[in-house]
Each structure stands twice: as C-alpha cells, then as structure tokens.
Amino acid sequence: MPREIEPNIHASSPIVIGHRGAAGEAPENTLASFMLAAEQGSHMVELDIHLSEDGKLIVCHDDTLDRTTDSSGAIRLLHSATIREADAGSWFSPAFAGEKVPFLEEVYDLLPQHIEINVEVKDSAGSLLDQVLLDYLRGESRLERTVVSSFDHKLLLRLKQAEPELRIGLLYAADLIHHASYAALLETEVWSLHPHHGLIGAQDAEDALAAGLQVYPYTANHPAEWDRLVAAGVTGIITDFPGLLKEHLNRL
Ligand code: G3P
Ligand code: MG
Numbered sequence: 001m002p003r004e005i006e007p008n009i010h011a012s013s014p015i016v017i018g019h020r021g022a023a024g025e026a027p028e029n030t031l032a033s034f035m036l037a038a039e040q041g042s043h044m045v046e047l048d049i050h051l052s053e054d055g056k057l058i059v060c061h062d063d064t065l066d067r068t069t070d071s072s073g074a075i076r077l078l079h080s081a082t083i084r085e086a087d088a089g090s091w092f093s094p095a096f097a098g099e100k101v102p103f104l105e106e107v108y109d110l111l112p113q114h115i116e117i118n119v120e121v122k123d124s125a126g127s128l129l130d131q132v133l134l135d136y137l138r139g140e141s142r143l144e145r146t147v148v149s150s151f152d153h154k155l156l157l158r159l160k161q162a163e164p165e166l167r168i169g170l171l172y173a174a175d176l177i178h179h180a181s182y183a184a185l186l187e188t189e190v191w192s193l194h195p196h197h198g199l200i201g202a203q204d205a206e207d208a209l210a211a212g213l214q215v216y217p218y219t220a221n222h223p224a225e226w227d228r229l230v231a232a233g234v235t236g237i238i239t240d241f242p243g244l245l246k247e248h249l250n251r252l
Helices: 031-039 104-110 128-137 153-162 179-184 202-210 223-232 242-251
Strands: 015-019 044-051 057-059 116-121 146-150 167-172 192-195 236-239
Touching: 015 031, 015 242, 031 044, 031 104, 044 104, 044 128, 057 104, 057 128, 104 116, 116 128, 128 146, 128 153, 146 153, 146 192, 153 167, 167 179, 179 192, 179 202, 202 223, 223 236, 223 242, 236 242
Parallel strands: 015 044, 015 236, 044 116, 116 146, 146 167, 167 192
Antiparallel strands: 044 057
8 A cells, every 4th residue: 555645734835926926027017927927937926906996906006007107196096998008017128118007807817727816905995896806706717716815804804704715815014923813813714824024933834834824925035035934834935036936946
C-alpha cells in the first residue's frame, strides 16, 4: 500500500497574487497589467473597484481618475462612457498609451478561468454597490474564482450575509493582538486575512492557518520581505512584481 502523504501547509509555497495586476511593470489596474500578471504566473490578481455614476463596476484604485489617467474627476460622479474616454496607460509609459480604465467584467473575460480574482471594494457608495457586485458575481461560475476584500469589514459582512457562497477577505493595517480571533468576531466564515505585510508574524500566521484562514499579506515587493513572509508560513503574497516573486519562490 502506498503511504498516505500528509499535506504540510508550511512546506508549500505561498500563492503569487499580482497587485493591481503587475503594477510594478505595467499601468496599475489595466488589462495590460492583468495580462502581464497572468503571463508571469500569478495564481490570483488583486484589483480595486468603484461604482460609476451610472452604476457600472469600474476598476481603479483611487476614487478619482486624476493620478492614473489623462483625465480627472470623481468616479462616482462620472458616467462610464466618460471614464472610458480616459487614457490609463500613458502616465506610466508611452508604450501603454490607449489603455482604458476597465470594467470589472472585462477582467473576468480576459483572464483564464484558473486565475482567481481578488476584488477589493474601495467604496461601497453607501451600500449601492452591494447588489451590483453580487448580481455580477453570481453569473457564470464567477463566485468560485473570487475573493472580495475590503478595509470596510461591515461591507464584507453584508455581502457575506446576502451571498453565503462568497469568499471574503479582511484587509487591515493594524498590529492586532490576535488576528484569528478578530476574524472570529464576524461570526461568519472568513476565507482570508489580508494584513499589511509588516504586521503579520509566524505565530499570527500559524494561529490563522489553524483557524482555517488563508493569509495573504499586502504589498510586499522586496526579496527580504518575501523571505520573512515565507518563513512565517503565509499562504499567499500580494506583490507589484508577481514575475519576480514567482522566480524567487522557484529558487527557494
Ligand atoms: O488589497 C491589498 C492592497 O491593495 C490594499 O491596499 O491601497 O493598495 O488598495 P491598496
Ligand atoms: Mg487594493
């Protein structure tokens, strides 16, 4: 009889999560950035969403177009047609001229099914976003490839109560006394913790894993940070350089 091999979660490599795609090498939160992250072997990509004036899910980090496009204005006050006229690539490099601010659905359509998508909700627009997001995610086997995260934990709780199949991830930048206990306070199933990468230690990660949580710290971009997180036993690392992280993990 072949011996049953016990899975050892600490022995496996963390998954590579491309932050805003591959934001270190392409204009963040554009289709070019997501495609690059996929080509570089990311298991998951992280992106940020807002709701436009006409109720469309818009992929952008900031609540305005000012920093990452050649246009300006608050997303929640702009019609999606106007948002689509903006160039979201030139600010990064002329090589990316013409990149658009994506609709969320374009990212799902672009990426192969096996790549998971971490949707970070930046602004719930006074809970208006809840229904729009859930309606979209309930279509065509999207829920199983999605983790929705946010710094707004009440929003996550609302979404989870409305859709129990949804995987939720708690984002935070706090030096919590006990990370797993905080997740337990929600009294619902939490899929993952997304702490600031400098605020999670080996004992924190061990406790979280023992509680059945994934641990995906953000945003670690340097080999020394990656080594510390690997040693701590996290299960995923969010990075602007998924290609470099992938190579680094392969060498370990
Ligand atoms: O989701 C991880 C990370 O993106 C959270 O912070 O500001 O980069 O969206 P931020
Ligand atoms: Mg984000």
